[in-house]
Amino acid sequence: MTLTEDGxxxxxxxxxxxxxxxxxxxxxxxxASAPGKMVDYxxxxxxxxxxxxxxxxxxxxxxxxxxxxxVAFDHDCREGICGMCGVMINGRAHGNxxxxxxxxxxxxxxxxxxxxxxxxIDIEPWRASAFPVIKDLAVDRRSFDRIIQAGGYISVPTGTxxxxxxVPVPKKDADFAxxxxxxxxxxxxxxxxxxxxxxLFTAAKITxxxxxxxxxxxxxxxxxxxxxxxxxxxxxxxxxxxxxxxSCPKGISMxxxxxxxxxxLGALRAGVRPKS
Amino acid sequence: xxTVTTQSGQRRAPKAAKTSSVFKKVVMAVSGIILVLYLIxxxxxxxxxxxxxxxxxxxxxxLRTIGNPALPGATVLWIIRIVLLAAVLAHIWAAVSLWxxxxxxxxxxxxTRKAVAQSYASRTMRWGGVIIxxxxxxxxxxxxxxxVNSEGHDGSPYxxxxxxxxxxxxxIFYAIAVILLGMHLRHGVWSATQTLGQSNRRRExxxxxAATAFATVLTxxxxxxxxxxxxxxxx
Ligand code: HEM
Ligand code: SF4
Ligand code: FES
Numbered sequence: 001m002t003l004t005e006d007g008x009x010x011x012x013x014x015x016x017x018x019x020x021x022x023x024x025x026x027x028x029x030x031x032a033s034a035p036g037k038m039v040d041y042x043x044x045x046x047x048x049x050x051x052x053x054x055x056x057x058x059x060x061x062x063x064x065x066x067x068x069x070x071v072a073f074d075h076d077c078r079e080g081i082c083g084m085c086g087v088m089i090n091g092r093a094h095g096n097x098x099x100x101x102x103x104x105x106x107x108x109x110x111x112x113x114x115x116x117x118x119x120x121i122d123i124e125p126w127r128a129s130a131f132p133v134i135k136d137l138a139v140d141r142r143s144f145d146r147i148i149q150a151g152g153y154i155s156v157p158t159g160t161x162x163x164x165x166x167v168p169v170p171k172k173d174a175d176f177a178x179x180x181x182x183x184x185x186x187x188x189x190x191x192x193x194x195x196x197x198x199x200l201f202t203a204a205k206i207t208x209x210x211x212x213x214x215x216x217x218x219x220x221x222x223x224x225x226x227x228x229x230x231x232x233x234x235x236x237x238x239x240x241x242x243x244x245x246x247s248c249p250k251g252i253s254m255x256x257x258x259x260x261x262x263x264x265l266g267a268l269r270a271g272v273r274p275k276s
Numbered sequence: 277x278x279t280v281t282t283q284s285g286q287r288r289a290p291k292a293a294k295t296s297s298v299f300k301k302v303v304m305a306v307s308g309i310i311l312v313l314y315l316i317x318x319x320x321x322x323x324x325x326x327x328x329x330x331x332x333x334x335x336x337x338x339l340r341t342i343g344n345p346a347l348p349g350a351t352v353l354w355i356i357r358i359v360l361l362a363a364v365l366a367h368i369w370a371a372v373s374l375w376x377x378x379x380x381x382x383x384x385x386x387x388t389r390k391a392v393a394q395s396y397a398s399r400t401m402r403w404g405g406v407i408i409x410x411x412x413x414x415x416x417x418x419x420x421x422x423x424v425n426s427e428g429h430d431g432s433p434y435x436x437x438x439x440x441x442x443x444x445x446x447x448i449f450y451a452i453a454v455i456l457l458g459m460h461l462r463h464g465v466w467s468a469t470q471t472l473g474q475s476n477r478r479r480e481x482x483x484x485x486a487a488t489a490f491a492t493v494l495t496x497x498x499x500x501x502x503x504x505x506x507x508x509x510x511x
Binding site for chain 2: 025027038088090091092096097122124127128129130192194195196197227228230231234235236237238239240241242243245246247253254255257258259260261262263264265266
C-alpha cells in the first residue's frame with residue numbers, strides 16, 4: 001500500500017523497513033435502523049508516523065479500489081481542536097488510556113506509533129441512545145447542540161466589542177474558565193461513561209460561563225435548563241465514576257461537575273425551574 | 277463542534293425527563309448521609325459488647341426507653357426506625373431509577389470496553405447495594421426480631437449476638453456485607469461530596485483520602501465485635 005496524500009511521510013521509502021501489519025475489527029452499520037456488526041480488515045504496511053485517521057484513510061482507499069463501501073467516520077480539523085473525530089479504540093474513547101503516560105488526546109492526534117506490528121485494533125462508534133449511529137463509526141451528536149441551545153450562551157448586544165480590560169477577571173477564575181472552555185464537544189465523556197452521562201460536557205460549559213462576569217445574568221437559568229435538556233435527550237445520570245475526565249482529550253476536571261451541582265442546587269433553591 | 281446534517285429529527289423525550297437526574301442524586305446523597313450517621317452510632321453501640329452481657333443488654337434496653345418517662349415506650353426508637361426506613365426507601369428509589377436511566381441511555385453496549393479510571397468500589401455500587409440490602413433484611417431478622425436466630429425472640433440481645441456470631445458461616449456473611457458496605461461508602465462519600473457541589477480540585481485529594489479512611493475505620497469497627505465473638509474473646 002502507498003499513501004497518496006502528502007502526509008508526514010508520503011510513501012514508504014525503499015530503505016525503510018516495511019510498516020506494521022494490523023488487523024482492524026470495525027463496526028459496520030449501513031444506517032441508523034440497520035443492525036451492525038464487527039468486520040475484520042487487514043492492513044499490511046502501516047507507517048508508525050501515520051495518524052490513526054490516516055490509517056483509516058488508507059483502509060478506505062483499499063476498500064474503494066476493491067469496490068467496497070468505505071468506512072464512514074467523522075473528522076474535520078485533524079488538529080485536535082474541532083471535536084468532530086472520535087471513536088472507541090480497543091475499548092477506550094479516542095484510545096485514551098491505551099498506554100501509561102500517553103497524553104490524553106483526540107483520535108486524530110493519536111499516532112500509529114502507539115501500536116505495534118501484529119496488533120488487533122477494535123474500532124467502534126460512541127454508544128449512547130442520545131448519539132444514534134448515522135453510519136459505521138459516525139454518530140449524530142446534535143443532542144449536544146440542543147444542550148448548548150438550552151443555555152450554553154451569554155446574551156450580549158452586538159456591535160463594537162467593548163474594551164477587554166473594562167471588566168476585570170481574577171486570574172484564578174480566568175484560568176479555570178479557560179481550562180473548561182477547552183472542551184471541544186467531542187462526546188468522549190459520554191462514550192466512556194458507564195452511565196452514558198453527558199455531565200462532564202455540560203459541566204464544562206457551566207464552569208466556563210459561570211466563572212466569567214459575562215456569564216452571570218443567565219447563570220441560574222443556564223444550569224437548570226441545560227441539565228433539564230440533557231435529561232430530555234436521554235443521557236444517563238452521573239455517578240461520579242471519573243471515566244469521563246480520564247478519557248477527555250482536554251482533561252476537563254471532575255471539579256466542573258461539582259461546580260455544576262453547586263450552581264444547580266443554588267438555582268433550584270432560588271426557585272428557578274426549567275423552561276418546558 | 278461542527279454538526280452533521282442528516283436525518284433523525286427531534287427525538288421524543290424519554291420518561292427520565294420528568295425527574296432530574298441530579299435531583300435523584302441529591303436524594304441519594306442526603307438519604308445516604310442519614311444512613312451513614314446512623315451507621316456511625318450503630319458501630320459505636322456494637323462495641324458495647326466488649327463491656328459485657330449486663331452493659332450490652334442494658335444499652336439495648338436504653339435504646340427502647342430513650343426519652344422515658346417524658347415520652348411513652350419506644351417512641352424515640354420508632355422515630356429513628358421510621359426515618360431510617362424512609363431514607364432506605366428513598367435511597368433505593370433513586371438508585372434503581374438512575375440504574376434504569378443508565379440502561380436506557382446505552383441500550384447497545386460495546387463489543388470491547390476497557391475501563392481507564394473507575395475503581396472497584398464505584399463499579400460495585402449497584403450490585404453491592406443490592407447485596408447490602410439483602411444483608412440488612414437478614415440482619416434484622418437475625419438480631420432485631422430473632423426470627424432466624426437460634427435464641428429466637430425470647431433470648432436477650434446479648435444471647436442473640438453470641439448465637440449468631442459463634443457460627444462462622446453467619447460471621448463470614450456478615451463480614452462480606454460489611455466489607456461491601458465499606459467500599460460502598462468509600463465511593464459514596466466522595467460521590468456525595470461531588471453531588472452536593474462541595475468538591476473542588478484542591479479538596480478532591482483530601483476528600484478521597486478522608487472517604488477511604490472513614491470507610492476503613494467504620495468497616496474495622498463493625499468487624500471487631502463479630503470476630504471477637506467468633507474467636508471467643510466475647511462470651
Ligand atoms: C446502609 C446502607 C447504605 C448506605 C449508608 C449508603 C450510602 C450511600 C451514599 C453516601 C451514597 C452517595 C450518594 C451520591 O452518590 O451522591 C450512596 C450511593 C449509592 N448507593 Fe448507597 N447506601 C446504602 C445502601 C444502599 C443500598 C441498599 C443500595 C441498593 C439498592 C445502594 C445503592 C447506591 C447506589 C446505586 C449509589 C450511587 C452510586 C454512585 O454514586 O456511584 N445503597 N450510597
Ligand atoms: S468534556 Fe472532554 S470528552 Fe467531553 S465533550 Fe468536552 S472535550 Fe470531549
Ligand atoms: S478532527 Fe478535529 S479534533 Fe479530531
